Amino acid sequence: MKDYEEYFRTNRLPHIWCPGCGNGIVMKSIAKAIAKLDLDQDKTVIVSGIGCSSRASGYMDFDTLHTAHGRAIPFATGVKLANPELNVIVITGDGDCTAIGGNHFIHGARRNIDLTVVLFNNNIYGMTGGQASPLTPTSKKATTAPYGVVDRPFDPCQLAQAAGATYIARGTAFHAAQLPDLIAKGIQNKGFSLIEAITPCPISYGRRNKLGDSPAMLKLMSESAVPLTAYGKLAPEQQEGKFPIGVLHESHFGEYSKEYSHVIERAEGGQK
């Protein structure tokens, strides 16, 4: 097994992220998951969208593709279908994945194409300086919601499940020991996998919402995140302000590139 550090382009570091940003923890968790599974470094592709989190692709030593805002999943779909032997991992932010890329997200899940999507959820548009995203909780403040967000956030895990994803997990930057395992299981799943990684953005989100510095935000995560089984045992009023972590959903359905290979076999054999 390689050391996870071998998966970084060290000549591209230091990264652009702010002090206290959680993105590094999530990126490291992806590298650790890859190390754990001993994936072939030359047959693994990292595809990202646009945002602070999506800059991670540039630091990772694989074939890497930094696409356009919201479009990582369809680009990754093309990579996977063109060469199904590649392991394809998608890095995306909450705005990237569920606002501008929301349609691609549900359709990727519906197809059950073998992509492992790691959603860096910092509840805000970090890169553009703190605008509200579809995952900003109601009444929290953002530069474009100075009086607090009016609408409700998505639960991206429920969204992915309803759309057909076959592996769904949630972790946090605080639970840094668990996150690599959740990601590794997602990579092992032959189908569309979502790992929502909740991560602190102290600069564009924490500060405006008086959540304190990065350690304070991580502490809040440790208090709000509850393992799934324990969460299920809580009374509804105890669940208030808390969220479940761990593997949330697993199911089986034909994987798209595999299913399409059967189409090719039939067509090449002259059948419909």
Place this chain on the structure above:
Amino acid sequence: MSQPKLMQGNEACALGALAAGVRFFGGYPITPSTEIAEQLAEQLPKVGGTFIQMEDEIASMAVILGASLAGKKVLTATSGPGFSLKQELIGYAAIAEIPCVIANVQRVGPSTGQPTSPAQGDVMQARWGTHGDHPMIALSPWTVRESFDVAVKAVNYAERFRTPVIILLDEVVGHMREKVVLPADNEIEIYSRRQPTKSREEGYQPFTPEADLVPNPADFGTGYRIHVTGLVHDDTGFPSGSPKITEQCIKRLHEKIDCVKDEITHYDEFFMEDAEIAVVTYGGTARTAYAAVEEARAQGKKVGMIRLMTIWPFADKVIKQAAAKCKALLVPEMNYGQLVMEIERAAAGQTKVVSMPKYNTEIFTPNEISGAIDQLLSEVAK
């Protein structure tokens, strides 16, 4: 040579792309382009290729770019509104130098417009539709057989220059059925993108240009571990904020196409030797124009015609020459007057350039163009 067949321009375009080696298509249905997708949904898996219907045109563009980076020759096809949606990622393909072909079967716009009547209203959008400075190649066939040939050329140019190439069909050519004889496989010249010739240890950088100003970024999965981004980047492929690198990057993108401009600018000249006036035309409109010009010649009138296959880069040279010797250029187009602006620019005041726009959903009739020719002849005789 194969047996003669009756087919549509759209079908010929799909078959041309297949013959050129396209093995990946992503698209979203829209009339009048849908037959291209339908053909390829049927044909691609027969040759081990992949067809996928995506959730929209943006995703269709993204999926072909991903597939191209993983080594496939790729195509998407669309019309009007779908062409607008593809624009951001056409720019991505330009800056990240990803070979890809976009077939746009033009229809009346803007917006949903007048579905799905013929138009040639996307000529300027093909050139400038995506934001920022970028080169563009766009080819417009005028026959069903040429739809096949143009598709082959488009794929070859995309691969060779690592750039998006647009096939500007119009509804007339896309849906017209003609008897065609397609070339045999061994008569078709095919170009596939270059592969790296050096290893990383030998100093390979994915975006270092060769003598033709085209770089050789390795296909994904071949062990080079390259980085591809839509940000301005240096030869390593990684983003750079430097003004100097930015200038070099944008300049090279343009120059790699500028330096082959003559080679890739295709056009036909008819009766131009002694022409007093010339009709400058392209696509489906050129069919009607040819009938009018032929008739004018039969009547002894000194009328010629220039038919442009390459719309972008623009055929400045031939227009400039024609402007120097003709008393007027007549430009019929199924739009409010688009390519005529380029023709005026190239003519640079040397001759009179007359726009003949038509944008009411109906195609030109030979009589209309004959009438315009006669009027122009009488004006220049004065």
